[in-house]
Amino acid sequence: MEKKSLIQEFKEFIMKGNVLDMAVGVIVGGAFGSIVGSLVNDVLGPIIGLIVGGLDFSKLSFGIGDAQIMIGNFIQAIINFLIVALCLFAILKAFNTATAKLKKPEEPAAPATKICPFCMSEINKDAKKCAFCASELK
Numbered sequence: 788m789e790k791k792s793l794i795q796e797f798k799e800f801i802m803k804g805n806v807l808d809m810a811v812g813v814i815v816g817g818a819f820g821s822i823v824g825s826l827v828n829d830v831l832g833p834i835i836g837l838i839v840g841g842l843d844f845s846k847l848s849f850g851i852g853d854a855q856i857m858i859g860n861f862i863q864a865i866i867n868f869l870i871v872a873l874c875l876f877a878i879l880k881a882f883n884t885a886t887a888k889l890k891k892p893e894e895p896a897a898p899a900t901k902i903c904p905f906c907m908s909e910i911n912k913d914a915k916k917c918a919f920c921a922s923e924l925k
């Protein structure tokens with residue numbers, strides 16, 4: 788087997804296409820993340836702050852000795868993640884519903900046989916006479 792050069796291998800890797808898809812996904816995901824971040828920090832944060840009573844969520848912290856634990860930032864990150872997950876779930880659900888609608892519902896194949904009412908044998912659906920009991924069929 789011929790040994791591929793590193794450049795050749797890299798080129799094949801890039802040309803596989805899913806690398807580009809992945810890059811698009813990462814970039815869109817990043818942009819989406821900042822939108823959600825803004826939504827949480829600039830819109831939801833103040834609302835939650837209002838509900839909690841003028842508490843600035845992001846500045847929520849407590850000290851252990853000399854260490855300052857920024858619990859607010861952490862909680863905010865969790866909220867961000869939950870919102871992203873929820874949005875992705877909603878998008879995926881909508882996408883799945885849309886693709887399911889686009890797919891033609893497969894018609895169940897018409898049965899090629901019927902049951903003879905006289906002998907209950909399975910016979911051709913177009914049969915005029917039963918193959919088993921020779922009864923005349925409509």
Ligand SMILES: [Zn+2]
Nearest residue numbers: 903906917920
């Ligand atoms: Zn029959």
